[in-house]
Amino acid sequence: MPGEGKDERRGEIGYAISEKYWGNGIATEAVNMAVSRVFKELEYLDRVEGLVYKENKASQRVLEKAGFTRDGLLRKYFFVKGESKDIVLYSILHADVI
Numbered sequence: 753m754p755g756e757g758k759d760e761r762r763g764e765i766g767y768a769i770s771e772k773y774w775g776n777g778i779a780t781e782a783v784n785m786a787v788s789r790v791f792k793e794l795e796y797l798d799r800v801e802g803l804v805y806k807e808n809k810a811s812q813r814v815l816e817k818a819g820f821t822r823d824g825l826l827r828k829y830f831f832v833k834g835e836s837k838d839i840v841l842y843s844i845l846h847a848d849v850i
Contacts (some may be wrong), residue, residue, distance in 0.1 A: 762799045763794070764803070765802050787844055797846060800844050801823075805840075812842070818844070819848055823842060826840075
């Protein structure tokens, strides 16, 4: 969902698929459906972002296949299980899907 103030024109997407369904295109299809719907229902939204662990190449590919652009690397952005993790930032703009 969109934020407030400086964040009110952007949203963030996340997803998780059971390992037994990996490689079947389910995540890509779900991301495509969600992005299409959110831009139709929230017309003021400019962008949707996806943040992915740098080592999660499969999830990066999901976003790329769904039309997201790789915006850059956020070094040591998340702290998870006692370790700082690099995150790859992806985005898709409203103008990209209409």
